[in-house]
Amino acid sequence: MSMTHADRQSRTWWQRNQQTLTPWLFLAPGLLMFAVYVVWPIFSSFQLSFYDYDGLSTKEYIGTANYSELWGDRAFKTSLYNNVIWLVLYMLAVPLGLMIAIFLNQTVRGIRIYKSLFFFPFVISQVVVGLMFAWFYAPNFGLLYKVIEFFTGKGIAILASPTYATYGIIAAGLWPQIAYVMILYLTGLNNVSPDQVEAARLDGAKGFKMLWYVILPQLRPATFIAVVVTVIGALRSFDLVSIMTNGGPFGSTRVLSYYMYEQALSEYGFRMGYGAAIAVVLFGIMMVFISGFVWKMIRDERGMS
Amino acid sequence: MFPRPIEKSTPAARTMYQIALPIALFIWLFPLIGVAVTSVRPSSDLASGNYFGMPSRFAWDNYVSIFTDSPIGRYIFNSFKVTIPTVIGTLALSCLTGFALGIYKFKGNLLIFFMFVAGNFVPFQILMVPVRDLTYGLGMYNTTMGLAMFHIAFQTGFCTLFMRNFISALPKELIEAARVEGVKEWQIFWHIVLPLMRPAIAALAVLIFTFIWNDFFWATVLTTSASTQPVTAGLSSLNGQWVAAWHLVSAGSIIAALPPVLMFFMMQKHFIAGLTLGAVK
Numbered sequence: 001m002s003m004t005h006a007d008r009q010s011r012t013w014w015q016r017n018q019q020t021l022t023p024w025l026f027l028a029p030g031l032l033m034f035a036v037y038v039v040w041p042i043f044s045s046f047q048l049s050f051y052d053y054d055g056l057s058t059k060e061y062i063g064t065a066n067y068s069e070l071w072g073d074r075a076f077k078t079s080l081y082n083n084v085i086w087l088v089l090y091m092l093a094v095p096l097g098l099m100i101a102i103f104l105n106q107t108v109r110g111i112r113i114y115k116s117l118f119f120f121p122f123v124i125s126q127v128v129v130g131l132m133f134a135w136f137y138a139p140n141f142g143l144l145y146k147v148i149e150f151f152t153g154k155g156i157a158i159l160a161s162p163t164y165a166t167y168g169i170i171a172a173g174l175w176p177q178i179a180y181v182m183i184l185y186l187t188g189l190n191n192v193s194p195d196q197v198e199a200a201r202l203d204g205a206k207g208f209k210m211l212w213y214v215i216l217p218q219l220r221p222a223t224f225i226a227v228v229v230t231v232i233g234a235l236r237s238f239d240l241v242s243i244m245t246n247g248g249p250f251g252s253t254r255v256l257s258y259y260m261y262e263q264a265l266s267e268y269g270f271r272m273g274y275g276a277a278i279a280v281v282l283f284g285i286m287m288v289f290i291s292g293f294v295w296k297m298i299r300d301e302r303g304m305s
Numbered sequence: 306m307f308p309r310p311i312e313k314s315t316p317a318a319r320t321m322y323q324i325a326l327p328i329a330l331f332i333w334l335f336p337l338i339g340v341a342v343t344s345v346r347p348s349s350d351l352a353s354g355n356y357f358g359m360p361s362r363f364a365w366d367n368y369v370s371i372f373t374d375s376p377i378g379r380y381i382f383n384s385f386k387v388t389i390p391t392v393i394g395t396l397a398l399s400c401l402t403g404f405a406l407g408i409y410k411f412k413g414n415l416l417i418f419f420m421f422v423a424g425n426f427v428p429f430q431i432l433m434v435p436v437r438d439l440t441y442g443l444g445m446y447n448t449t450m451g452l453a454m455f456h457i458a459f460q461t462g463f464c465t466l467f468m469r470n471f472i473s474a475l476p477k478e479l480i481e482a483a484r485v486e487g488v489k490e491w492q493i494f495w496h497i498v499l500p501l502m503r504p505a506i507a508a509l510a511v512l513i514f515t516f517i518w519n520d521f522f523w524a525t526v527l528t529t530s531a532s533t534q535p536v537t538a539g540l541s542s543l544n545g546q547w548v549a550a551w552h553l554v555s556a557g558s559i560i561a562a563l564p565p566v567l568m569f570f571m572m573q574k575h576f577i578a579g580l581t582l583g584a585v586k
Contacts, residue, residue, distance in 0.1 A: 019409070022490045026405035027417065030398035030461045037458030038424045041435035048434060055438075103329070106311050106322070114326055116573060118333060123569045125519035127537045128558040131544060132336040135343065135551060141356045143339065175336070180580070187581040189307060197307050206309075215307050225581075232426055239521040243541060260430040265437075265526065272434045279430040290426045294419055301415070 042283070049277040054270045066277035075251050076278065079259040082166050083235065083285070086255060089170045090177060090234035094226050097181025098219075102211075104182070105189045115186060122179040130243030133172035134159060159245055162252035169240050169253055177233050181226045188222030189215075224296070231289050235282065256282040344368070344555035351552060367556040375546075376531045377557055380539030383528075384564070386449040387456065387535050388517045392510050394457035395464050399509070400502060402461065403468025404494050408480060418469060424462040429522050432459075440527055452527045452535070456517050464509050467579070471505040472498060508579035511572040515565040536561045 014021075049066055051059040070076050104115050121129065137144050139157035149155035158168035192215060200214045216223070238257040241247060247254040247262060254262070256278055264275025311322050331338070339357075346355075347364035355361065371377050406418050436455055437446070445451030475498065483493050524538035531539065540561050547553045569576055 018490065020411065023405040023409035023411050023414075026401045026494070030402035030465065031417070033398060033454075033458040034421065034424060034461055036439070037436060037455050038427065038432065038462065039420070041432040041439070042427065044435035045431045045433075053434075055434075102308055105306070105308065108311060108319075108323065108326075111326075114330060116570070117330055120334065120337065120566070123515060123565050124337075124562045125521065125537050125565070127519075127521050127540055128562045129336075131540070131554055131558050132340045135340060135555070136336050138551075141354070143335075143357065183577060184581055187577070192307055194306055201309075210307065222581075235428060238429070239537075242521070242525075243544070257428060257430050261433070261522075261526075264434055275430075276434055279428065279433065282428045283431045286426060286428050290423050293426070294423055297422065298415070298419065 045276045045279055045283075048273055049280045051273045051276075052271075053273040053276075055272050056270075059273070062273070066274050069274065070277055070281070075254060075259060076256075078251060079254040079256045079278075080281075082253065082255045083282075085166060086170055086173075086234040086237055087231065089167070090174065090230050091227075093174055093177040093181050093230050093233075094223065096174070097178045097226065098185050100178065100182045101185035101189060105186060115183075119179050119183050121176040122183070124176070126173075126176070126239035127243050129172055129176055130169075130240045133168070133175075134244050137168055160249055162249050165245055165249060165253045169237075169244050172244065173233070173237060173240050177230060180229060180233075184222045184226050184229075185219065188219045192218045228289075228293050232286075235286055235289075256285075340555045340558055343551055344559050346552050346555075348550070348552055364552065367552050368560070371553055371556050371560065375543055375553075375557070377536070377539065377543070377560060379531060380534060380536040381560070381564075383449055383533055383539075384518055384535040384537075387452045387524075388514055390450070390453040391456040391460065391517045392513050394453065395460040395513055396506055396509060398457065398461045399464030399468045400499065400506070401494075402465045403472050403502075404498055406465065406469040407472030407475075408498070418465070421462040421465040424459075425466070433526055437526055446527065447529050447533050449528070449533055449535075452523060452533075455523060455527065456520070460513055460516070464513070467509055468502070468505060471502065475501055504575070504578070507572065508575040511568055511576045512579040514568055515576070518565045 048059070050061060050063060052062045052065075053059040100118060104111065104118060136142055137158040139145055139155065139160065145155040145157065156164060158164045196214060196218070197210070200210055205214060236257060237255050238261065241253055241255055241258045242261075245253045247258050260275045260278040260282065263278060264270065264272045311319055342360065343356075344367060345363045345365060346360040346367075347362060350356075350361050402421070406414055440446045440451040440455065443451070443454075445454065479497060480493055483497055488497075518535075519537060520535070521537040521541070524535045525541070528534045528538060531542075534542070540557050543557055544554055547557075
């Protein structure tokens, strides 16, 4: 008797709260994984950046010593400077991707295959891209080396030169990035309103004026995504640096993501606290962009509903 | 349509365009073509300085020898062991989270949604040390499962964004009608919403497959030995061993690139639908 009473009571409790509880039950597994592997580690790294830690022995609290050491660390400054170069030059992917998209936005026979082949570099792993460009730049027989030798009489071993190596790596990174931006713009161009284009054409707009005043405003969503993925791509540049130069020659191609790894996990030592401090700086830079992006997305979300 | 369709131009312009296309493509894919040709070049060609001419013969044995003389077969197998559980796990979790965030209005909905979105942009390095310690603590350091666990958690962020937007675009009347009929919430999910999500699931499956297959950073952080390393990390260490053996490096690169490339060509429509999410409207 009392069983059925409790049973009924619990059922009514469930029915009363079903609408409130259901979303949380659906969210629970994903939220738990995300909290454990993504959210908590961010806070943990922040904390770690105030410690001296080699990954094995106990952590020792050293206050802001890691950060003051960063301040005087020349390798850190080189990495930071290279990150700025990456960010600036990577942005070239946006106009270049748009150019290729415009070039390919035709309906001739076989154009679909051309579009997929132009997109090809994005599908390939950055490790493979790095190896391909290393071969292309290789001293003595690499094609670029030969071309430079042909014009100037003396070849340049791009990846062995502290002056040029970073640019060589960025060029390799731009290859798949341009392909990515291209596909975003091709989709965008597909959705440009034909009526507006025709109307503008009747008004005599063409060429660059048409692009600037009629087409680009309609491509704004594509441009936004293109800028977002390009910024992230530039700041995530780890694979290519690691494959092509290992940060060298003489540390000239280090970027923050690579320098952090080198400090915390490579044979140069297991300075995890110091590495965490570098990661916090990188996170701070990324945060500036993230908050901008998310702010815009929230605004759009509010505008929609 | 922009630019003006080429059919409306002069025949000369049309011919020019038809000629320009293959030339542009050749220049664009030059590094790839070069590596593909090098991969079938016999080592004697490289020794005699024939780097760019026709290979003196097609040395398919380069492909045989990387499989017999290096653990690349094992690396490829490891990549599958990481990639397939990640795809399945991520899709399962994000279908649930996407459903919760797309269907229900509750306090904190937007906040959780944007937490998933922002988590996507986080630099990997800030997660590196804690995730490595955590994987170690769970006894999964240097295992394919440990790597897959992290990937599942991280990719759930991106996939939730996609799934939630897809689900909130579904007609609400469908769900309302089912509720009036007294259908339970999980049945609505299983019998009504999930079948409608097939295109989203297909798009995300190919995208995640490619992302995870190509991951290099986490592979180097969480795995260390040839028995567990996926092909990206494996290729990097082979590159150290095969100094200047470009015919082997090239063959290895082509093999490592093949699975995502095949996936892309088989599922092109879904792949692009996934990537260009949000690029229109």
